[in-house]
Amino acid sequence: MTDEQVLADxxxxxxxxxxxxxxxxxxxxxxxxxxxxxxxxxxxxLDAFLDELDHELDLLVNTPAEEIDTTLLVHPTLFPxxxxxxxxxxxxxxxxLEHELEGIVQVASFHPQFQFEGVPPDDISNATxxxxxxTLHLLREESVERAVASDAGDAEAIVxxxxxxxxxxxxxxxxxxxSKP
Numbered sequence: 180m181t182d183e184q185v186l187a188d189x190x191x192x193x194x195x196x197x198x199x200x201x202x203x204x205x206x207x208x209x210x211x212x213x214x215x216x217x218x219x220x221x222x223x224x225l226d227a228f229l230d231e232l233d234h235e236l237d238l239l240v241n242t243p244a245e246e247i248d249t250t251l252l253v254h255p256t257l258f259p260x261x262x263x264x265x266x267x268x269x270x271x272x273x274x275x276l277e278h279e280l281e282g283i284v285q286v287a288s289f290h291p292q293f294q295f296e297g298v299p300p301d302d303i304s305n306a307t308x309x310x311x312x313x314t315l316h317l318l319r320e321e322s323v324e325r326a327v328a329s330d331a332g333d334a335e336a337i338v339x340x341x342x343x344x345x346x347x348x349x350x351x352x353x354x355x356x357x358s359k360p
Contacts, residue, residue: 182219185255188311189217195356200348202307202341205323214248219255225267228257229274232315236278239317250317258313261292271315285323287316303345306353307338 193215198207209215218235222228235250258264271286278284289310294300345353 180255185219185253185312186217189251189253189314191359192311192357196306196353199356200341200344202344204337209248209322212248214244214246216247216250218250218252220252220257222254222257225257225270228254229270232271232274233278235317236274236280236284239284239319240278240280244319244322248319248322252315252317253310253312254314255312258290261290261294264288264290264313283320285318285320287318289314289316301350303348303350303353304342306345306350307341 193206193210197203198210206215216235216239218231220228220231222231232252235252239247239250258267265288268286268288271288275281275284275286287308289308290313291309291311292300293308293310294305295302295308298304348356
């Protein structure tokens, strides 16, 4: 799998699901302004991936939002198991604290087998956090707050709307939407 394929798959997901279904009401504006950085990791172990996370956190906070508003750090092979990836998010939270970025940057996680606790694996609501590859989404808290304060509504309402949208679409509809021509 090439970087070009991983990037193309990730962009397709952003355009068709995240923006196309309005799962993230503030994604479109930064995406069309080319302020979304997508990085494909080649780390062969967790330590190297953490080094890349360190680099991307530093780059994000030291670059004006007009240039990079948000970053997707994608690793197509390091985390095939969702449970391992989900557990790894505790380490990611610690890294954010080590960088003294609590309240400045938040990290959202996406995984092809994402599953909310207590929700069956085939429940369509899990698709709100499913991406083609394991992905860390580094978000500036200031940008999220500004977007939510504008016209996007509160985070809980967004989650409820996303689940309703996906339930209406259904698994077959989502699969059709994400299939490539």
